[in-house]
Amino acid sequence: MSERVPAAVAVVSSIIIVAYACATAPTTTTNPAPTRPGAGQRVPLTDSARRVRDSLNSARRDSASAMILRSIAGRETQPAESVFKNIKMFKGVPAGRLVNIMNMGFGRSLGVSCGFCHVPGKWDLDDKEEKKTARLMFEMVGTINRDYMSKVPNDRGAAPVVNCFTCHRGNAHPIGPEGQGPPPGMRPPGAPPGSGSGED
Ligand code: HEC
Numbered sequence: 432m433s434e435r436v437p438a439a440v441a442v443v444s445s446i447i448i449v450a451y452a453c454a455t456a457p458t459t460t461t462n463p464a465p466t467r468p469g470a471g472q473r474v475p476l477t478d479s480a481r482r483v484r485d486s487l488n489s490a491r492r493d494s495a496s497a498m499i500l501r502s503i504a505g506r507e508t509q510p511a512e513s514v515f516k517n518i519k520m521f522k523g524v525p526a527g528r529l530v531n532i533m534n535m536g537f538g539r540s541l542g543v544s545c546g547f548c549h550v551p552g553k554w555d556l557d558d559k560e561e562k563k564t565a566r567l568m569f570e571m572v573g574t575i576n577r578d579y580m581s582k583v584p585n586d587r588g589a590a591p592v593v594n595c596f597t598c599h600r601g602n603a604h605p606i607g608p609e610g611q612g613p614p615p616g617m618r619p620p621g622a623p624p625g626s627g628s629g630e631d
């Protein structure tokens with residue numbers, strides 16, 4: 432019985448590799464073209480494939496962040512807009528902190544690497560839809576916290592806040608197969624199967 436274990440491990444690992452490859456492969460012309468980049472990532476992942484993807488993305492983010500931090504060495508505490516070229520939302524935030532927000536706040540919350548929102552190296556460009564959506568999301572989070580969460584009674588001292596992770600939980604798409612979605616039976620009334628849990 433026990434000699435079967437390595438074979439089982441090998442099968443599982445190849446499934447992980449295939450699942451990971453499918454989730455990250457550039458879309459080929461034989462597939463119906465996704466309407467925008469990122470749409471091709473809507474592949475249900477196993478827990479292990481997700482872990483592989485997350486650790487690769489985390490390593491990529493750490494190395495990009497380290498590279499940027501080296502390039503701005505000595506200016507980390509200066510306001511982001513005086514160090515970087517195209518700062519709209521993080522005016523006044525120390526430049527070094529912006530890099531950490533990119534890594535741990537945005538990247539980790541969405542389970543993606545920097546390339547999801549940027550053409551790596553051309554960090555100031557607004558050419559990716561995902562970067563523009565991130566700005567919209569940031570505004571949305573600001574509104575939720577300022578206009579709603581601040582009024583929620585709580586007994587924990589500081590007002591509760593919503594952030595990117597609250598909804599995304601490591602998924603670029605909190606809704607649909609990639610994300611967990613609400614558990615079965617927790618869908619909004621009338622929502623079709625498939626609109627909630629990834630288990631549908
Ligand atoms: C979810 C989308 C998203 C991800 C992921 C992301 N960024 Fe950003 N990034 C943005 C947005 C939006 C801005 C613009 C911020 C502003 O307007 O103040 C930005 C701005 C920047 C800037 C400033 C560029 C300039 O000159 O104006 C740098 C540098 C940067 N990001 C690096 C990174 C790095 C490194 C990573 C990965 C660790 C990363 N980003 C991941 C959305 C993202």
Ligand code: HEC
Nearest residue numbers: 469537561564565568569572594595598603604605606607
């Ligand atoms: C209230 C819940 C919620 C919060 C908070 C939230 N998001 Fe989202 N986000 C969503 C939903 C829902 C979608 C659309 C999901 C989909 O495409 O499956 C989305 C989509 C996105 C997308 C587009 C993905 C794509 O492929 O185009 C980006 C980028 C994004 N969010 C970034 C962020 C960032 C950055 C934050 C924090 C500043 C954030 N979100 C906070 C719910 C949220």
